[in-house]
Amino acid sequence: MARIAMVVNRPLAHAEDHPVEILLVDSRQLVRAGVQRLLTDTGYLAVCGEASNCDDAIRLARSRRPQIILVNLPGSSVDVLDGARKLHRQFPDIRVLVLTDEADLIIQERLLQAGVAGCIGSSCSVDELFQAIDAVVRGERYISDSLAKKLAERRLPGQGASPFDQLTHRELQILLLVAEGLNTATIARNLCLTQKTVNGYRNRLLEKLKARTEVELMHLAAHHGLVRIPRLG
Template structure:
């Protein structure tokens, strides 16, 4: 006898925001998302100011963010979002594999980096991978991006060094004048960036790669 699933048995859809200043590309991405039952569009915008506002209002699971936009560009927008919401998962979109801002974007905390000419073949897998806590970097820029992805921001290094010294999230929060939830967000980001399963694993990876000192 076939088991019937109730709505409560299904995972909630992945909530997506799309920020790009090119209407045709933005509309094309929206159309693709609309064909996927596990994805839900929660906002669109055309510049970095809109990205920050939409993230604050909607808290999407994954934000697709163009790098080259008027007024406030993608790197600045992502920096502002991650400063306020360190758990944010952001997939950067750009046209050129040689865009010098790729490194800036990854240092700022991007969860993925995808060339627009790869959207047709890689977009959906990238979104789902990032939502699961992974990363996704376009093959054409993978070598440099992967090396940069293993680097921690200054604040992430502070958090992980205190964790390595045996401090709890509550103790780390007190030491760094942060909320405990913010520290949890940093730890989640660190695990994703390093591909770590837990604190001990993260510390081992960071020490091996010279990212922190004990």
């Protein structure tokens, strides 16, 4: 059987005696193990810690002080958006690189607005991952070609604005939770708000998005790719 060798170009920005330290954030232990092996095999990247969520990552980052925090949290868009924002606010000197679903254009745009160093698709190639890491180490911002194209297309004349552009971060946060099917009490508990406050945001969302019911909010969010409605059968 022929042996296939994968050649990865070494980024010029790194020196062997000073490896780039990376903190991995992924809820899946098996994926973390694979990414750690991939990074450490380069010889110029080192994994200084692993976390399954952003709260644990914040605690680890305080003591490990990595150069990069690599975030890959499948599932809830709220966790990705809120977690990355927290990490950037707590550690503005640490570069936060986020892997997201390429379909979540609105989430990716909000992440960039929040100050993350880069966004790439979670299905990116190994080469692109290393390109992104090298770019953010040099102090640059990395945006995948596909995301950059989509963002540019949104700003072309004749392209309609997203109805979610007008929402504040908190409003988008609550919309995502509503779209995931969480009730008022659960949303209030998760966000440390009163149920009255959550209901106020719900009413504001209905008004801003010109929806009559929460079901319409959910369908609007699904139509624009914020959430996925599973197929039956």
